[in-house]
Amino acid sequence: MILKERHQPPEILQLESLLQRVPIVHPLFPHWTEQLRRMSAGFHGEQRVDSLFYEIPIETPHYFIQDLYIQKPKSSHQIDTVLVTSRFVLLLEIKSITGELNFDPQLRQFSRTNKDGSVDGMNNPDDQIRRHEKFVQQFLASQKVSLPVIGVIVFTYPSSIVNSRPKNRIIIQSSGLPFLMDQLLVKYPDELLNTRKARQLAGRLLQLHSERPLRRIEVPAGLRRGVLCRKCDKILQYDKRSWRCGQCTYKNPLAHLDVLLQYRLLISETISNREFREFTGLTSISTASKMLTSLNMETKGSFRDRIYLIPEVFR
Structure with missing residues (x-):
């Protein structure tokens, strides 16, 4: 059962609106265009994972929560996918990144090597999912529920080549989700919660969700005004x-x-x-x-x- 669907991040429409109303010669136009490309790629990658996941027959009570955002006093958690079952809780950190990917276990650094040899440093998804795991474990303890919590990093592009990986972390391509679920259902065969308690647990986790605040961007002066035509972009x-x-x-x-x-x-x-x-x-x-x-x-x-x-x- 799907308790919460995934929706397009408002920042996508925000950037589309900005690019529609600033001149193409603006010095930041390429930067905003690249931001939009990355954000759209990430969202579409998450949608592809959702479609794959929903096709998997899961013969146990289960509840999907997509894009769970939990605001805490001094921090927040944004979990791409939560699957609450009667046997375990599965968390997905979904990444749409191309290139050769490397996890440095000592520095806790994550990097990508591009085709031209350049290297980009990025936030470490292993640390991100580890942090979410601890939060969900604490939540389960507060509910006096004992369930395994499994964090998985999912890469959506076949061109993502993982050269080195952190120990004790499941990392898969999105196409491997059905195989992963088969493995998990075999590894965790015991029904630890009945259907009512599993549904109740998922509902209580969902109650912690709040709408993520919009990330404001600095809008340049001289923004194009007017009601714009959806067909030809002229002013109506x-x-x-x-x-x-x-x-x-x-x-x-x-x-x-x-x-x-x-x-x-x-x-x-x-x-x-x-x-x-x-x-x-x-x-x-x-x-x-x-x-x-x-x-x-x-x-x-x-x-x-x-x-x-x-x-x-x-x-």
Whole structure:
């Protein structure tokens, strides 16, 4: 059973919005493009692992929790995949990294050697999953439950070549998940929890989840304004109760919803009538007011200084 699905990180839309609104000649444009590529590759890799995992027949009570985020007073845990079963708890650290990969057990360093011979140092996934294992073990102890906790590093690209690996750590390619599950079910044959207790345990772990705060980026001055056409990227004009493109045939009466979501990701989670007009290019205060009030957003302040709280999604 899937208790929590995986969703696209908001930072992907944030970067897409930024790249749509800054000139291609901006000195940081290549950096933002590379950030978007890496983040998208990571998300798509996690989705591929999810698809593989869901196809595996698991003949024991089991519960999936994807992208579990737990905020603590001075730190946090972000676990890519948690599988709670009646026999064990499985944690996955999913990595979409190409190249030759090396774990240095002495320095606790993780590095990648690229085709051109250059070497990139990265956060050590063994240390990351080890930290998550300890947290889940402490959680189980608080629930007076005794289950093995198994942390696994999963690489999603076949081109990932692991030259050296840490001892006592399971590292696999994503295609090896079915084989791994077969091994684990044989190694841990005892049903330590009944279905009700396994479901209850997974639910209590999920209760610790909270939405991860959006990682803000420094938005450059001179951001491109206006409601942009989804087809040709030109600026739309509002006419006869709809946003219309003068370049192509695209029109959409609710195209300003995209702008509000981009504004939330790039600038602020709140917006005033004036800020909305400045960002969309509208000139009419009353038209802007009608658009904003029709969306039933939460507001703060009186009529004159009203501020609208932009939601993560419009339903």
